[in-house]
Amino acid sequence: MKVICVSGSVGVGKTTYAKRLAKKLRYEYIDLNKVINENRLKEKYDRKRKCYEIDVKKLNKVLIKLIKESEKSLVIDGHLSHYLPKEYITKVIILKCDLKKLRKRLEKRGYSKSKITENLEAEIFDVCFEEARRIGHKLEVIES
Numbered sequence: 001m002k003v004i005c006v007s008g009s010v011g012v013g014k015t016t017y018a019k020r021l022a023k024k025l026r027y028e029y030i031d032l033n034k035v036i037n038e039n040r041l042k043e044k045y046d047r048k049r050k051c052y053e054i055d056v057k058k059l060n061k062v063l064i065k066l067i068k069e070s071e072k073s074l075v076i077d078g079h080l081s082h083y084l085p086k087e088y089i090t091k092v093i094i095l096k097c098d099l100k101k102l103r104k105r106l107e108k109r110g111y112s113k114s115k116i117t118e119n120l121e122a123e124i125f126d127v128c129f130e131e132a133r134r135i136g137h138k139l140e141v142i143e144s
């Protein structure tokens, strides 16, 4: 059984890519947002950053159970997926997106200036890639 995580900054195209990949490989597609909502893993709302705080430890517990119980190989879509311990993960795909394109996408979503800046900075500094690398995941970087 294989588990591929698709991670990267907000709006880079993870969902689009992960769904396509799951279909192509005939793996089961797992939407992390859905897992978070179904398991009530949203904690307090961070007003400044305009997003919910997620307890990654709790999320990992739920995901590890899901992985262990799954009979099918999985594609896990979400920017918290790379926090899973490396022993459960075949590889992490980090999606990258041209900054101009990404800014346009985030503006189209109606995000505030500060939220757009925060997310563009995350992409510029390769935050997801660096975190995944530090955890020791096998990595693949793909331009979306």
Ligand SMILES: Nc1ncnc2c1ncn2[C@@H]1O[C@H](COP(=O)(O)OP(=O)(O)OP(=O)(O)O)[C@@H](O)[C@H]1O
Binding pocket: 009, 010, 011, 012, 013, 014, 015, 016, 017, 079, 105, 144
């Ligand atoms: N390869 C691509 N070419 C053109 N547009 C794309 C591509 N991939 C994604 N998009 C568009 O960019 C937007 C964001 O894509 P998507 O929802 O897949 O990103 P995401 O990384 O999953 O976002 P989030 O972090 O919010 O979950 C969508 O409008 C989608 O249609």
Ligand SMILES: [Mg+2]
Binding pocket: 014, 015, 016
């Ligand atoms: Mg998505």
